[in-house]
Amino acid sequence: METEKEIVIDIKGLYKSFGNNHVLKGVDLQVARGENVVVLGRSGTGKSVLIKIICGLLTQDEGSVIVLGEDVKNLSYKKLEELRLKVGFSFQLSALYDSMTVKENIAFPLKRNFKHLSKKEVNDRVDAVLNSVSLLKTKDQYPAELSGGQKKRIGIARTLVLRPEIMLYDEPTAGLDPISSIEINSLIHNIKEEFSVSSIIITHDLVCAKTTGDRLVMMFDGVVQKEGTFEEVFDSDDERIKSFYEYNFT
Amino acid sequence: MEINTATKEKYYLSKRADGFFLNITDTSRFVLNYFVQLLRPPYEFSEIVRQCYKIGCNSLPLISLTGFIIGVVFTKQSRPSLSDFGAASWLPSLIGIAVFRALAPLVTALICAGKVGSSIGAELGAMKVTEQIEAMDVSASKPYKYLVFTRVTACVFMVPLLMLFTSFVAMMGSFINISSNEHISLATFIANAFDKINFLDFKASLIKSVVFGFTIGMVACYKGFNTTRGTEGVGKAANAAVVTSMYLIFIEELMIVQIIGWFR
Numbered sequence: 001m002e003t004e005k006e007i008v009i010d011i012k013g014l015y016k017s018f019g020n021n022h023v024l025k026g027v028d029l030q031v032a033r034g035e036n037v038v039v040l041g042r043s044g045t046g047k048s049v050l051i052k053i054i055c056g057l058l059t060q061d062e063g064s065v066i067v068l069g070e071d072v073k074n075l076s077y078k079k080l081e082e083l084r085l086k087v088g089f090s091f092q093l094s095a096l097y098d099s100m101t102v103k104e105n106i107a108f109p110l111k112r113n114f115k116h117l118s119k120k121e122v123n124d125r126v127d128a129v130l131n132s133v134s135l136l137k138t139k140d141q142y143p144a145e146l147s148g149g150q151k152k153r154i155g156i157a158r159t160l161v162l163r164p165e166i167m168l169y170d171e172p173t174a175g176l177d178p179i180s181s182i183e184i185n186s187l188i189h190n191i192k193e194e195f196s197v198s199s200i201i202i203t204h205d206l207v208c209a210k211t212t213g214d215r216l217v218m219m220f221d222g223v224v225q226k227e228g229t230f231e232e233v234f235d236s237d238d239e240r241i242k243s244f245y246e247y248n249f250t
Numbered sequence: 251m252e253i254n255t256a257t258k259e260k261y262y263l264s265k266r267a268d269g270f271f272l273n274i275t276d277t278s279r280f281v282l283n284y285f286v287q288l289l290r291p292p293y294e295f296s297e298i299v300r301q302c303y304k305i306g307c308n309s310l311p312l313i314s315l316t317g318f319i320i321g322v323v324f325t326k327q328s329r330p331s332l333s334d335f336g337a338a339s340w341l342p343s344l345i346g347i348a349v350f351r352a353l354a355p356l357v358t359a360l361i362c363a364g365k366v367g368s369s370i371g372a373e374l375g376a377m378k379v380t381e382q383i384e385a386m387d388v389s390a391s392k393p394y395k396y397l398v399f400t401r402v403t404a405c406v407f408m409v410p411l412l413m414l415f416t417s418f419v420a421m422m423g424s425f426i427n428i429s430s431n432e433h434i435s436l437a438t439f440i441a442n443a444f445d446k447i448n449f450l451d452f453k454a455s456l457i458k459s460v461v462f463g464f465t466i467g468m469v470a471c472y473k474g475f476n477t478t479r480g481t482e483g484v485g486k487a488a489n490a491a492v493v494t495s496m497y498l499i500f501i502e503e504l505m506i507v508q509i510i511g512w513f514r
Binding site: 055057081082084085087088089091092093095096097098108109112113115155158159162 | 376385
């Protein structure tokens with residue numbers, strides 16, 4: 001009999017509106033430790049809003065979001081900061097700090113949160129994480145000098161340096177060429193293996209979903225329509241799910 | 251699945267009134283947070299010094315030119331009127347009073363609002379629309395303390411220093427103009443210029459500049475932090491930072507002059 005896995009993210013009855021635009025209309029989602037969950041759906045279905053609520057960047061109107069045993073909505077700012085150190089967020093546009101080099105970008109959250117670390121320790125951790133994304137050679141470059149794929153990898157490295165327990169990826173392959181997309185997909189897979197993190201991957205790229213996800217969640221109109229393995233989700237008569245598949249693979 | 255309708259928009263007064271009061275609350279919280287951070291070490295000294303350098307040194311050429319021209323032009327324009335009354339020897343005193351009491355603090359603040367305010371507004375606005383501020387937030391890197399506190403503090407330190415520099419350059423401009431028309435030594439010029447200026451004038455100008463510096467930094471950071479709608483929003487944030495701080499500087503100037511008047 002399979003042992004029950006620890007739930008690291010537990011979302012129940014999540015509602016979120018912006019004015020009269022009801023984005024999330026009762027989302028339920030659970031993520032187990034060490035699991036990669038891919039959230040699929042068309043633009044505007046509230047996928048990014050969902051992960052922004054998980055890390056406390058947005059607050060839900062109704063419902064509960066429990067992350068690593070903490071109710072995100074009711075946390076004090078100090079407690080929320082402690083939780084954020086355990087939850088990495090990779091932004092769609094990488095969000096690298098323009099005025100800093102790659103090395104400074106990665107060292108920035110480390111220096112600000114772990115002031116007891118010596119300069120050598122910071123440098124070692126930066127080098128190690130840059131090595132794990134195979135971009136050690138770019139350490140003295142500025143974000144403007146990097147390609148889209150490199151920026152994404154540095155963005156991921158910047159979150160990994162804090163050694164998070166959970167990773168949230170917002171459209172990790174959006175705007176990348178196929179080769180860079182494959183590199184990012186394999187990086188997400190390696191991160192799961194190497195750092196034993198649980199992840200939520202927001203995407204509408206089915207190759208990314210198939211490669212990186214242990215479980216897929218299909219969202220339409222602010223609700224979860226279907227979830228399961230890749231095959232289970234796309235073995236469907238729902239026209240919207242079928243057209244989503246056909247758009248990607250035909 | 252049943253769709254919840256309880257999330258329909260509800261207003262306490264009306265959409266506009268609620269928005270207005272929410273805006274005031276949001277702005278007040280943003281400003282008060284500065285004083286909260288002021289009481290919470292550690293401080294980002296290296297970033298404050300970097301910002302002081304950016305704000306101070308980069309503004310020096312424009313400040314120098316403006317101050318010099320104010321000194322020369324104001325002296326040149328005032329001479330005929332004073333000469334008509336045989337009071338040309340009062341020129342240094344007149345220039346001293348005008349520069350120290352009014353022109354230097356106001357002109358420095360307006361130049362800084364234009365140069366520094368737009369730069370901070372655009373920089374933070376660009377960081378906001380490219381999610382860099384959110385990235386700092388989600389990595390618990392305290393963006394307010396790193397971005398806002400350091401910039402506002404640098405403005406509070408540098409605007410008074412720039413004001414003193416403007417005063418000095420304006421007085422030099424005035425001396426050059428006076429000495430080219432009348433035979434007057436620098437020592438006599440300085441003695442005459444400072445004859446009618448007391449410590450209260452000096453203090454008042456410094457206080458004004460500190461208030462102006464705080465206003466410029468705070469308005470620019472607030473506008474940058476609340477930028478929306480992409481690159482168009484960045485331009486608007488930079489523009490709003492300049493216009494709003496200029497309005498506030500004029501209002502503060504009037505209020506401070508009134509208050510100082512009670513102590514004279």
